[in-house]
Amino acid sequence: MKKIVSPLIGALLIAGLVACSKQGPESASTSSSAPASGAASGQAKIGLSISTLNNPFFVSLRKGAEDEAKKEGVTLITVDAQNDPAKQQASVEDLIEKKVSVILINPTDSSAVANVVKEATDKGIKVISLDRSVKGAEVSSHIASDNAAGGKMAADFLVEKLGGKGNIVELQGIPGSSAARERGTGFDDEAQAKGGVKIVTKQPADFDRAKGLSVMENIIQSNKDIQAVFAQNDEMALGAVKALQAAGLKNVAVVGFDATDDAMAAVKAGTMAATVQQQPELIGQYGVQTARKLMDGQSVDKSIPVPLNLFKQ
Structure with missing residues (x-):
């Protein structure tokens, strides 16, 4: 014996299916068009590319950045170039793939990083140089001692x-x-x-x-x-x-x-x-503070100096 579906029920079922078929693509579209900024998405991420962690100075710089990142409530992803320009380029490209909002870069070679810095900025990622400047590409700010x-x-x-x-x-x-x-x-x-x-x-x-x-x-x-x-x-x-x-x-x-x-x-x-x-921890701290400002849409100084002293006998 065949089951007979009333015209009213059939109409309701069809309407429901049509609504579901529209809802899926709209949700996906909304998700993919969400702001890329970590601050806006609630998952603020800052990349830190260090020339080498086989040097106490840069270990201190990283510590300053890590401590400040905790205060600011952001995730800090650190990569070590091990004094290899090619390795630094590859690791910065990895940070770009991770969709960090800002990259703090301490170049191994000031000229060699230019292309990957341009790659980041072309994709809307702000770049801040720390301790060593970038030659051949523009950054949002440079933080260093004189x-x-x-x-x-x-x-x-x-x-x-x-x-x-x-x-x-x-x-x-x-x-x-x-x-x-x-x-x-x-x-x-x-x-x-x-x-x-x-x-x-x-x-x-x-x-x-x-x-x-x-x-x-x-x-x-x-x-x-x-x-x-x-x-x-x-x-x-x-x-x-x-x-x-x-x-x-x-x-x-x-x-x-x-x-x-x-x-x-x-x-x-x-x-x-x-x-x-120098004050490497302060350089790292200033780096994260400046990155936070950029993520919040604030303007920052192109050059941020860190005080120097002479420690002597």
């Missing part, structure tokens, strides 16, 4: 320490990084302007302690007439100290840059003369 002023500060200290005369060795950071370029320019220009002192050699040691040791050892083998060393970061300065001690060279004034815990301990112990004191 590296050139820090180099000048180191030169003034050493010229006074040496009484206006003596031979200086300069250990340079990673070629192509803005920090190395700016610190070197500030130091070199001031040392030359003062006169009397002489920079006898400038060699890169890539901001690395082990390389600072080996490069300094090679320099000492060819010339022991050294009165001072300016290293463009503390890791290289600490490596240089070991090389000088092993060679039996005393009374050589070593100045670093960053004021890491190990460097400040060395200054207190008298094995280093001074270090230019």
Whole structure:
């Protein structure tokens, strides 16, 4: 026996099916068109691309960013480039895929990151550079200490320490990084302007302690007439100290840059003369605060300076 469906019930069933078929696509459309901003979606995400975490300075920078992210109630995703420009590009592309709202980038190479920074900004992701600038692409803000002023500060200290005369060795950071370029320019220009002192050699040691040791050892083998060393970061300065001690060279004034815990301990112990004191945790903190402002649609300064000091004996 066949079941007979009344015309009224049949009409209601058809109307219900039509309504369901319309509801699905509309819901999907609404979901896909929701604002990409993490702040708007309730899942605020900030990406942090660090040049290397094998350096106490950048570990402190990350800590400052992490602590501030907790206060701001945002998720911080950190990626480590391990001082490899290609790895940094790939990891930033991964942050773009994760749809972070803002990327904080500390470039391994200031020029090499330009393309991936453009890729991020083309997709509506704001980019803020930390400590090292981006060359060849525009960022929303650059947060850093005045590296050139820090180099000048180191030169003034050493010229006074040496009484206006003596031979200086300069250990340079990673070629192509803005920090190395700016610190070197500030130091070199001031040392030359003062006169009397002489920079006898400038060699890169890539901001690395082990390389600072080996490069300094090679320099000492060819010339022991050294009165001072300016290293463009503390890791290289600490490596240089070991090389000088092993060679039996005393009374050589070593100045670093960053004021890491190990460097400040060395200054207190008298094995280093001074270090230019940055505040890496503050750089990380300012980075997250600035990212939060951008996510909230606020305007930010193109350049945000972080104060410097000289930590000395």
